[in-house]
Amino acid sequence: MSTATIPDDPQLRSRFSELKPPLAPQAALLEANRCLYCFDAPCTAACPTHIDVPGFIKRIASGNLRGSALRILDANILGGSCARACPVEVLCEGACVMHRYNRAPIQIGLLQRHAIDAFHASGEDLPVATQIARNLRVACIGAGPASLACAAELRSQGASVSILERRALPGGLNTYGVAEYKLRTAESLREVELIRRMGVDFQFNAAIDSAAALNALESEFDFIFLGVGLGAMQRLDIPGEDAEGVMNALELIAAYKTGHLHQVHGTVVVVGAGNTAIDAANAARRLGADTVYMLYRRGESDISAFSFEYEHARQEGVQFLWRRTPVSIRIGPHGLLLLDTVQVQQTGDTLSPIPDSQSTITCNMVVPAIGQSPLTQLVQQFRHVEVRNGHIVADRATGQTGHPRYFAGGDCVNGGREVVDAVADGKRAALAMLNLAEVPRA
Ligand code: SF4
Numbered sequence: 001m002s003t004a005t006i007p008d009d010p011q012l013r014s015r016f017s018e019l020k021p022p023l024a025p026q027a028a029l030l031e032a033n034r035c036l037y038c039f040d041a042p043c044t045a046a047c048p049t050h051i052d053v054p055g056f057i058k059r060i061a062s063g064n065l066r067g068s069a070l071r072i073l074d075a076n077i078l079g080g081s082c083a084r085a086c087p088v089e090v091l092c093e094g095a096c097v098m099h100r101y102n103r104a105p106i107q108i109g110l111l112q113r114h115a116i117d118a119f120h121a122s123g124e125d126l127p128v129a130t131q132i133a134r135n136l137r138v139a140c141i142g143a144g145p146a147s148l149a150c151a152a153e154l155r156s157q158g159a160s161v162s163i164l165e166r167r168a169l170p171g172g173l174n175t176y177g178v179a180e181y182k183l184r185t186a187e188s189l190r191e192v193e194l195i196r197r198m199g200v201d202f203q204f205n206a207a208i209d210s211a212a213a214l215n216a217l218e219s220e221f222d223f224i225f226l227g228v229g230l231g232a233m234q235r236l237d238i239p240g241e242d243a244e245g246v247m248n249a250l251e252l253i254a255a256y257k258t259g260h261l262h263q264v265h266g267t268v269v270v271v272g273a274g275n276t277a278i279d280a281a282n283a284a285r286r287l288g289a290d291t292v293y294m295l296y297r298r299g300e301s302d303i304s305a306f307s308f309e310y311e312h313a314r315q316e317g318v319q320f321l322w323r324r325t326p327v328s329i330r331i332g333p334h335g336l337l338l339l340d341t342v343q344v345q346q347t348g349d350t351l352s353p354i355p356d357s358q359s360t361i362t363c364n365m366v367v368p369a370i371g372q373s374p375l376t377q378l379v380q381q382f383r384h385v386e387v388r389n390g391h392i393v394a395d396r397a398t399g400q401t402g403h404p405r406y407f408a409g410g411d412c413v414n415g416g417r418e419v420v421d422a423v424a425d426g427k428r429a430a431l432a433m434l435n436l437a438e439v440p441r442a
Helices: 010-015 025-032 042-046 053-061 065-075 079-085 097-101 108-122 145-156 185-196 211-220 249-257 275-286 307-316 419-436
Strands: 137-141 160-164 201-203 223-226 267-271 291-295 319-321 324-331 337-347 350-353 359-363 365-368 406-408
Touching: 025 053, 025 108, 042 053, 053 065, 053 108, 065 079, 065 108, 079 108, 079 185, 079 419, 108 185, 137 145, 137 211, 145 160, 145 185, 145 223, 145 419, 211 223, 223 419, 249 275, 249 365, 267 275, 267 359, 275 291, 275 307, 275 365, 291 324, 324 350, 337 365, 406 419
Parallel strands: 137 160, 137 223, 160 201, 223 406, 267 291, 267 365, 291 319
Antiparallel strands: 324 337, 337 350, 337 359
């Protein structure tokens, strides 16, 4: 049985036209031939999964797209989503030597996408043996990038792997949380399907949220990988927050990506100024909001979003309100929301409200986007696994926790970084488990 899909929505496609359209074959060839194929390639060093960038680009230049894709997927099984969702400006492309010569960096992300898209279009499976060749059984909790990378590596080396996911679809934030103009849900699911065809077992709507459920896993599997991500978005903790019309950034992104939200109207206020807040603000614009404000308690120079994301939001028409914070939400006439705010002043590290600075924004929607909370309640189930500040403590090199049968990686360990970091974590943990496991059967 294939992994679940969602129906194609042409309206969504046109509203969320791609930020970076694919390269045409001739353009890809020309771009690949610009690469200098550096010996100690800094682009490869800058990639957390150490994709052989000159190696895959050289194969594109010689017309070997299949070989190029296999080179990428060998290092990073989610090379397709990373090609679209990675902040390449600060990773591989940011490290490209072309910058030293005042030339545009090689478009590594688009070339990577070119090769991977061709591979998916071919319908080919990865050339890995699908039979179980090791006495090693692993359960991965969560079907996000860390677990997917862990499972793919284990399967490709003959282990038996099951992924248990509490939601209806796999892919984690790739499926539910990355802006559609960067990575489409269908593209995330297509990538998961490739992993399923390697022989990874997927179980959906399978929440591991009790000691009994963990006991059952421990008796069935040799190792357990925790790729559970972070918790829900943090609440604003202000009166009126549960009013209709308040929807946090991740809920908003997931709702439109899965076909549950098609349009928004009027004025939308996003509270926060991180990358997810910007994705939500841009989404509100593309879904039809006339005016979108981003409200941030600090100043422009303190914004946590990447500078290119900030610039993109400005181009989408998002307006920024600096040094202002929400204090309450009230219901106004005609079902509108009244968002009461105050100006904030900063003294050293301390923020305090400025007296008599209250003002009210009348809006249709308020979107809290002030970061995800740690998964404290869930991770407490993982007995003997140390949790510090709501994040699982795991060895950086192996992903092994204080409990020798438990490994962990991705956002639940690093607190929320890029997809490519989660992939690197998952793969490292898989290799560590394989090292600990017995040798292959004869
Ligand atoms: Fe090619 Fe730039 Fe990487 Fe050198 S640093 S191998 S030019 S992509």
